[in-house]
Amino acid sequence: MITILLDSPVPLHDQLVSELRGLIAQGKLAVGDELPSVRQLAADLGINLNTVARAYRxxxxxGLLTSARGRGTVVISSVEKGRGPKSLSQQRLESSMAGALADAKIAGISLEVIQAIFKKQTEIIWKNP
Amino acid sequence: MITILLDSPVPLHDQLVSELRGLIAQGKLAVGDELPSVRQLAADLGINLNTVARAYRxxxxxGLLTSARGRGTVVISSVEKGRGPKSLSQQRLESSMAGALADAKIAGISLEVIQAIFKKQTEIIWKNP
DNA sequence: ATTAATGTATCATGCTTTGATACTTTGGCA
DNA sequence: TGCCAAAGTATCAAAGCATGATACATTAAT
Structure with a gap:
């Protein structure tokens, strides 16, 4: 359910936070759902328990989770504490993405090719040395 | 022209590489263009010269740049080593896509969110002609 | 009360980035 | 031609940070 890249420049706990935020935002983790224990998730991902604990913290x-010793970690909210619905950079990404896709459609590029290009570019930008 | 975030989890040299890749892919930096010296760019961004030098290296x-002592650093290619040429419109799509993704990465948007935005935008654009 | 399972705290270690400084090469100009 | 400024490169130190091993504290179930 959760995947992380061990050889990414972004720290593991940051990846975890992003992943979990994404799952919560998508509703795949709902309010009231209990997360795996730090040891469990750490074992699943092959990383240290502290790293998971840090992400949970x-x-x-x-304001998304609540944790208590002996009881576990539970989703208590799906909205960030004191944050707007979308970040500015995210809005900008939506805009530029929409522009690029609209142009591509007009140029007659097929959806499959577009998806392939997107995939490749993300790989280049994320995984390059 | 180039902006970096000092308090990002992404290392400065990685941000620089992404930015420059984006600029080159978009054509804002063309083949033959000379880049600012490592000292110049470092001063502009308020970072160390080594960091710029590392990005250049x-x-x-x-395979995108060439550097030589005393002469500077110049763009010699707009394509990554080991990638073939594409149709013009595909190249344009790749460019804008690369730019958008590079910006998104620097902004710290998670890959999952980016993929979600891409998916949503394609659905919107292909559904409503 | 015991025990297993949970999150938390502490400390060490190692990697990586970042920076300060010096070295080397090039090209222009007196 | 010789000097000098400006370019990239190399070296080394320092700091930060992530990661991990281990121990502590708390809860709930038996």
């Missing part, structure tokens, strides 16, 4: 600080 | 290794 950051999301707890953000 | 990585792009040199990727």
């Amino acid at each position: 950051e999301l707890t600080d953000a | 990585e792009l040199t290794d990727a």
Whole structure:
């Protein structure tokens, strides 16, 4: 359900936070759902328990989760504490993405090719040395 | 022209590489264009010269730039080493896509969110002609 | 009460980035 | 031709940070 890249420049706990935020935002993790224990998730991902704990703590600080010793970690909200619905950079991404796709459609590029290009570019930008 | 975020989890040299890749892919930096000196750009961005030098070196290794002592750094290619040519419209799509993704990465938007935005935009554009 | 399972805290270690500084090469100009 | 400024490169140190091993504290179930 959750995947992380061990050889990414972005720290593991940051990846985890992003992943979990995404799952919560998408509703795949609903309010009231219990997350796997830090040891469980750490074992699943092959990383240290502290790294998972740190991600949980950051999301707890953000107001999305609640944690307690002996009881586990639970989703308590799907909205960030004190944050707007969308970041400015995200809106900008939507705009530029929409523009690029509209142009591509007019140029007659097939959806399959577009998806392939998107995939390749993300790979280049994310995984290059 | 180039902006970086000092408080991003992404390393400065990685941000620089992404930015420069984006500019080259978009054609804002054309083949033959000379880049600012490592000292100049470092001063402009308020970072260390080594950081700029490292970004230049990585792009040199990727086959996009060439550097020489005393002469500076110049764009020699707009395509990554080991990639073939494409149709014109596809190249344009690749360019704008690369630019958008590079910006998104620097902004710290997670890959999952980016993919969600891409999916949503394609649905919108292909559904409503 | 015991025990297993949970999150939390502490500390060490190692990697990586970043920076300060010096070296080397090139090209222009007196 | 010789000097000098400007370019990239190399070296080394310092700092930060992520990651991990381990121990502690708390809860709930038996």
